[in-house]
Amino acid sequence: MNTPQYDSVIWATRGRTWGFRFVLDAGLGDPLSDYERVFGDLQDAPTAWRRHGGQVALRFPDPLGRQDSAGRIIPHEFVISGDLAAAVDSVEDGLHKVWPLVSEVYAIVWDAPHPPDLRGRCTEGH
Numbered sequence: 001m002n003t004p005q006y007d008s009v010i011w012a013t014r015g016r017t018w019g020f021r022f023v024l025d026a027g028l029g030d031p032l033s034d035y036e037r038v039f040g041d042l043q044d045a046p047t048a049w050r051r052h053g054g055q056v057a058l059r060f061p062d063p064l065g066r067q068d069s070a071g072r073i074i075p076h077e078f079v080i081s082g083d084l085a086a087a088v089d090s091v092e093d094g095l096h097k098v099w100p101l102v103s104e105v106y107a108i109v110w111d112a113p114h115p116p117d118l119r120g121r122c123t124e125g126h
Contacts, residue, residue, distance in 0.1 A: 005101050010079035017069050018115040038079045047091045056085040058094040
């Protein structure tokens with residue numbers, strides 16, 4: 001699971017029952033400051049793309065329309081760095097280039113009773 005692409009991706013999302021959190025941290029101990037800096041003043045629109053320095057902020061609703069237990073569509077928010085960031089110039093690019101990196105892991109963990117750890121495995125029971 002530890003690939004160069006994961007080393008350049010901060011990913012925040014939620015599951016059916018577990019709350020919004022960082023699932024991938026790009027190898028940072030605390031990705032919050034990078035996340036806040038790159039997302040900046042982006043509004044809470046369902047989709048967003050913003051380049052800030054050498055990083056890209058990307059947000060889109062779950063491509064399969066998955067919802068949490070309250071019936072809200074689950075958002076996926078990414079901060080992307082490096083070569084991958086250079087290749088993502090829109091939300092559409094993100095759907096084609098970033099989502100495939102995490103979609104299989106998310107399909108397994110989104111309905112799990114516990115959130116995944118930073119390697120995409122459940123924190124309990126595995």
